[in-house]
Amino acid sequence: MTAEIPVVVLDPTGADHHGEAARMRELGPVVRIVLPGDVPAWAVTRHDLVADLVKNPLVSKDWRRWNEIRQGRIPEGWPLIGMVAVTNMVTADGAEHHRLRRLVTQTLTPARVQALAPRVTELVAELLDRLPEHADEHGVVDVRTHFAVEVPMQVICELTGVPAERRARLRELVDSIFRTTTPPEEVVQVQTDIFRLLGDLIALRTAEPGDDLTSALIAARAADPEALSDEELAGTLWLMLAAGHETTLNLITNAIRALLTHPVQLAFVEHGEASWEDVVEETLRWDAPIGNFMARYPLEDLTVEGVTIPAGDAVLAPYSGVGRDEAQHGADAAVFDLTRTRARSLAFGGGPHLCLGAPLARMETRIALEALFARHPGLALAVPAQKLTPVESFFSNGPQTLPVVL
Ligand code: HEM
Numbered sequence: 237m238t239a240e241i242p243v244v245v246l247d248p249t250g251a252d253h254h255g256e257a258a259r260m261r262e263l264g265p266v267v268r269i270v271l272p273g274d275v276p277a278w279a280v281t282r283h284d285l286v287a288d289l290v291k292n293p294l295v296s297k298d299w300r301r302w303n304e305i306r307q308g309r310i311p312e313g314w315p316l317i318g319m320v321a322v323t324n325m326v327t328a329d330g331a332e333h334h335r336l337r338r339l340v341t342q343t344l345t346p347a348r349v350q351a352l353a354p355r356v357t358e359l360v361a362e363l364l365d366r367l368p369e370h371a372d373e374h375g376v377v378d379v380r381t382h383f384a385v386e387v388p389m390q391v392i393c394e395l396t397g398v399p400a401e402r403r404a405r406l407r408e409l410v411d412s413i414f415r416t417t418t419p420p421e422e423v424v425q426v427q428t429d430i431f432r433l434l435g436d437l438i439a440l441r442t443a444e445p446g447d448d449l450t451s452a453l454i455a456a457r458a459a460d461p462e463a464l465s466d467e468e469l470a471g472t473l474w475l476m477l478a479a480g481h482e483t484t485l486n487l488i489t490n491a492i493r494a495l496l497t498h499p500v501q502l503a504f505v506e507h508g509e510a511s512w513e514d515v516v517e518e519t520l521r522w523d524a525p526i527g528n529f530m531a532r533y534p535l536e537d538l539t540v541e542g543v544t545i546p547a548g549d550a551v552l553a554p555y556s557g558v559g560r561d562e563a564q565h566g567a568d569a570a571v572f573d574l575t576r577t578r579a580r581s582l583a584f585g586g587g588p589h590l591c592l593g594a595p596l597a598r599m600e601t602r603i604a605l606e607a608l609f610a611r612h613p614g615l616a617l618a619v620p621a622q623k624l625t626p627v628e629s630f631f632s633n634g635p636q637t638l639p640v641v642l
Pocket residue numbers: 290325326327337392475476479480481483484487524525526529553555582583584585586588589590591592593594596597598
C-alpha cells in the first residue's frame with residue numbers, strides 16, 4: 237500500500253535545498269519522489285533512517301537492479317543518467333565494491349594525503365596571488381570560480397595525472413553531469429566527450445606513466461587483467477575526477493559564504509574561540525555539498541517506519557537535508573554555530589561507501605579557508621546572500637558564483 241505516502245516533485249533547479257528537505261521531513265519519514273521525466277523514486281527523510289539505509293546489506297548500489305532501467309523506462313538523454321549508470325565502486329556491492337575501492341585506497345593512503353599538504357598550501361598561495369587580477373572595475377571577484385573551483389581541481393588533476401590543457405573541458409563535463417536540468421542533446425554529447433577524455437588520459441598515462449593514480453591503476457591492470465576491467469578503469473577515474481572536485485569546491489564556497497554572512501562566527505575563529513576545523517565540520521553539517529544522492533535499490537521489499545518500498549525501486553539519500561534534522565542536531569539545527577557540540581553528520585555518507593576522499597577534502601578546505609581569510613581579512617560579499625543563484629542541481633548544493641570584494 238503506497239497510496240497515502242506523500243509525493244514530492246524534486247526541484248531540478250535546486251533553488252531551495254534546505255527548504256525542500258525540511259518540507260520532506262515534515263511530510264513523513266518516507267516520501268515518494270518524482271525525478272525529472274516523471275521518473276519515480278523514494279527518499280527517507282531523517283538522519284537516523286539515512287544512516288540505517290547506507291549500511292543496510294540488503295540494499296544494493298547497483299543501478300542494473302533498478303526497476304526503471306530493467307523495464308526500459310529511462311529515455312535516452314535523461315539528465316540524471318550520468319550520475320546513475322556508471323561502473324565503479326559507488327555502484328558496486330560486496331566483494332566487487334571491496335576490490336574496486338582497495339585499488340584506490342592502496343594509492344591514496346593516509347600518508348600520501350598527508351604528504352600533499354605542502355603542495356596544497358603552495359597551490360592555494362599561487363591562486364591567492366592571482367586572485368586580484370580577476371577583479372572587475374568595481375573590485376569584485378568571483379571567489380568560487382577563481383579560487384574554490386581551482387583548489388580541488390588542480391589537486392585532483394595532479395593526483396590523477398590529467399594534463400593542464402584538459403582541465404577546462406573536464407570542469408565543464410563535471411558541471412554538466414551534476415546539473416539536473418541538462419537538456420537531452422547535451423547529455424548525449426557529454427557522455428561521448430567523457431568517454432573520449434578518459435580514453436585520452438589512459439592512453440597518455442600508458443605511454444608516459446607517472447607517480448599518479450591513473451598510472452597506478454593502469455599498472456594494476458597490466459599486472460593482473462582480473463584486477464579491473466577497461467570499463468571499471470575508466471569508471472573509477474571518472475569517479476575520482478568528479479567526486480574529487482565538485483564536492484570540495486562547494487564545501488569551500490559554502491564555508492566562505494557562511495562566514496561572511498555570520499560575522500560573529502568569523503570573529504570566533506579570528507579570536508581563537510573556534511578553529512578552522514570547526515568551520516569545516518559545521519559547514520559539512522549545516523550546508524553539505526551533496527544534496528540528494530542517487531541511489532540505492534532494495535534487494536527485497538524494504539519496510540521503513542511502516543512503509544514498504546518495493547525491491548528494485550530507487551531510494552535517495554538526502555545528505556545535505558539531514559544535516560539540519562533537529563532529532564539529530566538539536567532544536568537549533570538550522571543555526572550555523574561553530575561552538576556547538578557537534579553530533580555526527582552524514583555529509584560524507586556512511587557504511588561501506590563512506591567517502592574515501594574525506595581526509596583530502598577536509599585538508600584542502602581548511603588550508604584554503606585559513607589562507608584566504610589571512611590574506612584578505614576584510615573580505616566581504618559583494619551582493620546580498622539572498623541574491624546568490626544556486627547551482628541548478630539537486631545533487632550539488634552551492635551557489636553558481638560567489639562575488640566578493642577582497
Ligand atoms: C567535501 C567534499 C566531499 C563530499 C561532501 C563528499 C561526499 C561523498 C558522499 C556523500 C559519498 C557517499 C556516496 C554514496 O552514498 O554512495 C562519497 C563517496 C565517495 N567519494 Fe566523496 N566527497 C567529497 C570529497 C571527495 C574527494 C576529494 C574524493 C577523491 C579524492 C572523493 C571520492 C569519493 C569516492 C571514490 C567515493 C565512493 C566511495 C565508495 O563507494 O566506496 N570524495 N563522497
